[in-house]
Amino acid sequence: MASSATATDMAATATSPARNALWRALTGRRGLGKLLLLAMIAAVLVPFAASRWGSGAWPGALTVDLSGPLGQASNWIIDNRDTHPLFLYFFGWISEGVIVAVRAVYLLLLALGWTGVTAAASLLAWRVAGLRVALTALASFAVCGVLGMWVPTMQTLALMAAAVAASVVVGALLGLAAGLSERTYRALRPVLDTMQVLPAFAYLLPVVLIFGIGVPAAVLATVVYAAPPMARLTALGLRDADHGVLEAVTSLGATARQRLLTARLPLARRELLLGFNQTIMMALSMAVIASVIGAGGLGDRVYQALSTVDVGSALAAGIPIVLLAVVMDRTTAAAGTRIGEEPSGPRWSYGWQAWAGVAAVTAAAVAAGRAASSLTWPGSWMVTIAAPVNSAVGWMTSHLYSGVPVIGGTADWAGHFTTWILDPLRSGLTALPWWAVLLIVAALAWLIGTWRTALTAAVSMAVIGVLGVWSISMDTLSQVLAAVAVTLALGFAVAVAAARSRRVEALIRPVLDVLQTMPQFVYLIPVVALFGAGRAPAVAAAVAYALPAVIRITAQGLRQVDPAALEAARSLGASGAQQLRQVQLPLARPALLLAVNQGVVLVLAVVIIGGMVGGGALGYNVVYGLAQGDLATGLVAGAAIVCLGLMLDRVTQPSSDQAGKER
Amino acid sequence: MARVTRRTRMTRTRVLCALAAAVGLLTVTGCGAADMTKQTSPFANAQGAKSVTLSVQSWVGSEANAAVAQYLLEHELGYHVDTVQVDEVPAWDALSQDRVDAILEDWGHPQQEQLYVQNKKTIVSAGGEGVTGHIGWYVPKYFADQHPDVLDWRNLNKYASVLRTPESGSKGQLLDGSPSYVTNDKALVKNLHLDYQPVFAGSEAAQITQIKQFAKEKKPFLTYWYEPQWLFNVVPMVEVKLPPYTAQCAAKPAAEIDCAYPTTPLQKYLNADFEKKGGKAAQFLKNFRWTKDEQNQVSQMIAQDGMSADAAAKKWVEEHPDVWRAWIPK
Structure with a gap:
C-alpha cells in the first residue's frame, strides 16, 4: 500500500472514499503485476537452477567452506597478538585507551564513595530533570546498595560511561558527516538502518577475535551497537533544521562553520538529546550480553546466575540494571522536553548558583562518607533476596511443571508446542526447495516494498546458503516464525483490550515499562525452570521479550484512530466488533505493520540467545564459537544471523525507501 | 578576496599546529608498543587493594573451588577477589593475557597447554587440584x-x-x-x-x-x-x-x-606474571589441594541446599580448619 503512496495519493485517500476504493484496486493490480513479473523471472530461472543443482536444501555445489581460512586467521591472530606491529601500535593502544578510561571512571566513582555517588547522581537528576526524577535516582542507588550490588554497579557504570562517551563521539561525527553531505548520508543510511535491526549477539565475535575476552572487547562491542542511533538522530536533526532560519543566518553573512555552530546544531538539540538517550539505553541493554565476553560488573552476575538457574541472584543483579536504565532514561528524556523552557522557581534553583550548590553538597557528602570511612555500601545495610525468591520459584516450578490436573503442566505444554508446532514448521521449511524459499522471500519483500528490498532480502537468503548453514538457519527461522505468531496473537489481543479500556491500560502500563527495560538474559532463567531445556523455552523467552513493544505500538495505533471516524461508524449502528474490524484496524494499519516489524526484530534477538537454553541452531553455534574459541563456527553463524535479520526486516518493513525519499 | 586568503592561511596554520600537537603527543606517550597481552583488567587493584581475579567456570565444582579460595584469600590473607565467569577455552586466552590470574580446575586442554605453557610461557602450571575427573x-x-x-x-x-x-x-x-x-x-x-x-x-x-x-x-x-x-x-x-x-x-x-x-587429574594454572609477583596469593593458590569429597560438600551446599557460594564457603572453612591451614603460606 505504502509503496505507491505519494503525498497526493495520501491526501486523496484521506478525503474521498470513492477514490480510496479505486486506489486500492490499482495498488492491488500493481501488486499483482509485481507477482506476475516475479513469476515470469522464476519460470525462466527455476527450471534451469533446479535441473543443475537439484531442489532440496541449498545445493552443496554452491557453498563456500570458510572454516579453513577463518580458523587460520584466528590462529594467526593468537600467535601474533603480542608481536605484530598492527597489534602493538594500533589495536594495543585502542585497548589500552579503553582500559585507562574505564579505570579512571571506576577509581573516581570509588573515591566518591557511596555517599558521593548517590548525592551527585540525585542532584544532577534534580538540576536536569526535576525533583521527581531526583528522588527516583536517590531511591535507585540506595536499592543497588541494599541488594549488595554496589561494587558491581560501579563497575557497570564505569564501563557504561566509557562506552557511551565513545558512542556519542563516534555517532555524532558520523551523524555530522551524514547531516552535511548528501552523498555520505545516502551511503551511511542503509548501513545504520541495518545495524539497528541486528541482534546484539552478532557483534560480539569479531571484537573478541581481535581483542580477546575482557573489558576492551566488551566496551568496543557496546560502542558498535550503541553508536548508530546517535548517528541517525544527529543526521536527522541537522537535515531537518528549519530552512527559514538557515536562510536568515546565511543572508546575515555567516560562514558555513558559523552557520553550523550557531544555527544548525542548536536547532538540532532535541534530536541530539534523543540520540544520547537512545545510545544510553542501547548501551545498557548490551551490558548483560557483553558479559559473555568478559564485561564484568552487574552483567557478569546475571550471567553467572543464568548458568546456575539461580533466579534470585539474577534478580538481585538485574534490578540495579533496570533501575540504572530508568534513571538515565527519565533524566535524559526530561532534559529533552525541557529544552527552550524558561527556568522557573526561586533564583537559587537555576543557573550557576544551582551548579555551585550541587558541587558543594556533593563535596559535603563525599567528606561525610570519608569521615565515617564508609566508601562502599555498609554490609549491615544489605538484604539478600536470593533465598526467598528462589524458594518461591522452586514452589512454582514444582507445582506447575507437570501433573497439573486438566490443563497439564508447563513441561507438557512445552512438549506439545515442540511436537505440534515447532517440528512441523521446521521440517516444512527444511523440505521447501531452496529456490522456493528465495522466491517466497522475494515476493513478500516486493509486495511490501520495492524491487530493491526484494533483491536485498533474496540475496541475504542466498548468502546464508552459500555460507553452508542453510538447514540450521531454517531451524532458527522456524523458531522465529512460531514466536512471532504467538507474540502477535497475544499482543494484538492485549492491545485491543488496552485501547478500549482506560483501566486495562493503566493496569498494564507499569508492567510494560519494567518488561521493556529488563535485559534479555533475565528472561532466559525462569523459562528454563518452567519449560525445561530445548526450543520451547527459547521461544517463550522471545515472546515475553517482544510482547511489550508489540502491545505498546498496537495500542497506540488503535487509540490514535480519528475519533470522528469512530463516531461516524457508531452513529451508523456498528457494533463494537464491527468498529474494531472495519474502522480501527484498517486505519491503524501502519502501526500494525510497524508492530509486526518490531516484533520480528526483537524475537530474532532473543531466539538467538536462546542457544544458551537449548534452542540450538544458529544461536548455539555462536555460543559454541565463543565457548570453544572456535571462531570460524561462530563467525559464520554470526554472519548468517546478520543475513537472517536483514531478510526478516526487509520482508516486514513497509518501503523504507519511500520514507527516505519523502525526507 | 584578501579576507579569504587570510582565512585559508589561518586554517593552514591551525592544521599545522594540530599536526605538531599530535606528533608531540605521540612522542610523549612513547610512540611505543602497547602489548594487549599484558593489560590487566581495569577493575584490578583499585585503590591500592591487593586483588586477585579468579576465573569461574559454569559447573558447580568450579564454583566451589573459587568460593573457598575467595573466602580464604579475603579473610585470611586480606586480598580483594574478583571472579569472572569465562568458558574453558577463552579462560586460557584470558589467563595468558592477564585478564584473570588463575584457573583452579582444568579438565585437560592439550592444545592450549602446548601453546601457552610450552611455547609462549605466559601461563604456568600450579599443580594438581587433588581431584580426578x-x-x-x-x-x-x-x-x-x-x-x-x-x-x-x-x-x-x-x-x-x-x-x-x-x-x-x-x-x-x-x-x-x-x-x-x-x-x-x-x-x-x-x-x-x-x-x-x-x-x-x-x-x-x-x-x-x-x-x-x-x-x-x-x-x-x-x-x-x-x-x-x-x-x-x-x-x-x-x-x-x-x-x-x-x-x-x-x-x-x-x-x-x-x-x-x-580419566583426568584436574589441574590448576596461573598467569606467569602473577606467579612471580602475586606474593602470598600465588603461593596460596599453588598450595590449594583437596579431595573429591571435600569439593562435593561445598558443591552440594551451593547447588542442592540453595546456599550462596560465599555462605557455603564460610561454613566449610569453619568446619575444616585442619584442611585449609596447610594451604596458607607462612
Whole structure:
C-alpha cells in the first residue's frame, strides 16, 4: 500500500472514499503485476537452477567452506597478538585507551564513595530533570546498595560511561558527516538502518577475535551497537533544521562553520538529546550480553546466575540494571522536553548558583562518607533476596511443571508446542526447495516494498546458503516464525483490550515499562525452570521479550484512530466488533505493520540467545564459537544471523525507501 | 578576496599546529608498543587493594573451588577477589593475557597447554587440584536395574525409542550440557552408528534441572555427565560402557573419535606474571589441594541446599580448619 503512496495519493485517500476504493484496486493490480513479473523471472530461472543443482536444501555445489581460512586467521591472530606491529601500535593502544578510561571512571566513582555517588547522581537528576526524577535516582542507588550490588554497579557504570562517551563521539561525527553531505548520508543510511535491526549477539565475535575476552572487547562491542542511533538522530536533526532560519543566518553573512555552530546544531538539540538517550539505553541493554565476553560488573552476575538457574541472584543483579536504565532514561528524556523552557522557581534553583550548590553538597557528602570511612555500601545495610525468591520459584516450578490436573503442566505444554508446532514448521521449511524459499522471500519483500528490498532480502537468503548453514538457519527461522505468531496473537489481543479500556491500560502500563527495560538474559532463567531445556523455552523467552513493544505500538495505533471516524461508524449502528474490524484496524494499519516489524526484530534477538537454553541452531553455534574459541563456527553463524535479520526486516518493513525519499 | 586568503592561511596554520600537537603527543606517550597481552583488567587493584581475579567456570565444582579460595584469600590473607565467569577455552586466552590470574580446575586442554605453557610461557602450571575427573554417559540407576543390558553401548540402539523426547524427534535423546564442555558426543554418536540425537541443554544448570525432572517421574534418560559431581547423591546414576579409551583413539581428529573419555587429574594454572609477583596469593593458590569429597560438600551446599557460594564457603572453612591451614603460606 505504502509503496505507491505519494503525498497526493495520501491526501486523496484521506478525503474521498470513492477514490480510496479505486486506489486500492490499482495498488492491488500493481501488486499483482509485481507477482506476475516475479513469476515470469522464476519460470525462466527455476527450471534451469533446479535441473543443475537439484531442489532440496541449498545445493552443496554452491557453498563456500570458510572454516579453513577463518580458523587460520584466528590462529594467526593468537600467535601474533603480542608481536605484530598492527597489534602493538594500533589495536594495543585502542585497548589500552579503553582500559585507562574505564579505570579512571571506576577509581573516581570509588573515591566518591557511596555517599558521593548517590548525592551527585540525585542532584544532577534534580538540576536536569526535576525533583521527581531526583528522588527516583536517590531511591535507585540506595536499592543497588541494599541488594549488595554496589561494587558491581560501579563497575557497570564505569564501563557504561566509557562506552557511551565513545558512542556519542563516534555517532555524532558520523551523524555530522551524514547531516552535511548528501552523498555520505545516502551511503551511511542503509548501513545504520541495518545495524539497528541486528541482534546484539552478532557483534560480539569479531571484537573478541581481535581483542580477546575482557573489558576492551566488551566496551568496543557496546560502542558498535550503541553508536548508530546517535548517528541517525544527529543526521536527522541537522537535515531537518528549519530552512527559514538557515536562510536568515546565511543572508546575515555567516560562514558555513558559523552557520553550523550557531544555527544548525542548536536547532538540532532535541534530536541530539534523543540520540544520547537512545545510545544510553542501547548501551545498557548490551551490558548483560557483553558479559559473555568478559564485561564484568552487574552483567557478569546475571550471567553467572543464568548458568546456575539461580533466579534470585539474577534478580538481585538485574534490578540495579533496570533501575540504572530508568534513571538515565527519565533524566535524559526530561532534559529533552525541557529544552527552550524558561527556568522557573526561586533564583537559587537555576543557573550557576544551582551548579555551585550541587558541587558543594556533593563535596559535603563525599567528606561525610570519608569521615565515617564508609566508601562502599555498609554490609549491615544489605538484604539478600536470593533465598526467598528462589524458594518461591522452586514452589512454582514444582507445582506447575507437570501433573497439573486438566490443563497439564508447563513441561507438557512445552512438549506439545515442540511436537505440534515447532517440528512441523521446521521440517516444512527444511523440505521447501531452496529456490522456493528465495522466491517466497522475494515476493513478500516486493509486495511490501520495492524491487530493491526484494533483491536485498533474496540475496541475504542466498548468502546464508552459500555460507553452508542453510538447514540450521531454517531451524532458527522456524523458531522465529512460531514466536512471532504467538507474540502477535497475544499482543494484538492485549492491545485491543488496552485501547478500549482506560483501566486495562493503566493496569498494564507499569508492567510494560519494567518488561521493556529488563535485559534479555533475565528472561532466559525462569523459562528454563518452567519449560525445561530445548526450543520451547527459547521461544517463550522471545515472546515475553517482544510482547511489550508489540502491545505498546498496537495500542497506540488503535487509540490514535480519528475519533470522528469512530463516531461516524457508531452513529451508523456498528457494533463494537464491527468498529474494531472495519474502522480501527484498517486505519491503524501502519502501526500494525510497524508492530509486526518490531516484533520480528526483537524475537530474532532473543531466539538467538536462546542457544544458551537449548534452542540450538544458529544461536548455539555462536555460543559454541565463543565457548570453544572456535571462531570460524561462530563467525559464520554470526554472519548468517546478520543475513537472517536483514531478510526478516526487509520482508516486514513497509518501503523504507519511500520514507527516505519523502525526507 | 584578501579576507579569504587570510582565512585559508589561518586554517593552514591551525592544521599545522594540530599536526605538531599530535606528533608531540605521540612522542610523549612513547610512540611505543602497547602489548594487549599484558593489560590487566581495569577493575584490578583499585585503590591500592591487593586483588586477585579468579576465573569461574559454569559447573558447580568450579564454583566451589573459587568460593573457598575467595573466602580464604579475603579473610585470611586480606586480598580483594574478583571472579569472572569465562568458558574453558577463552579462560586460557584470558589467563595468558592477564585478564584473570588463575584457573583452579582444568579438565585437560592439550592444545592450549602446548601453546601457552610450552611455547609462549605466559601461563604456568600450579599443580594438581587433588581431584580426578571422569566424563562419561550415564543412565539413572532405576532404569539400569530394570534393563541391565543398557549399560553396554552396543545395546543402546535397542532403547532409542524409549529414550525419545519431543526435542530429539525420531531418535533417542542424549542429553548434553553446556557447549563449552569438553565433549566428543556428536562424533561418538556418528562413529558408533547410534540412533541418538545429542540435545544440548545450553548450560549445566539447565541440564541438572532436566535430570531432576526426569528422576522425579522415574523416566528413563541418557546423559553426558561427569565425576566428581554432587548430583550422584541425589539422583543415583550408572555409567554406560563405551569402547575403551586408548591413546591412539585420543590422537585422532575430533570428528573421528570413537572411544570413551579419559580419566583426568584436574589441574590448576596461573598467569606467569602473577606467579612471580602475586606474593602470598600465588603461593596460596599453588598450595590449594583437596579431595573429591571435600569439593562435593561445598558443591552440594551451593547447588542442592540453595546456599550462596560465599555462605557455603564460610561454613566449610569453619568446619575444616585442619584442611585449609596447610594451604596458607607462612
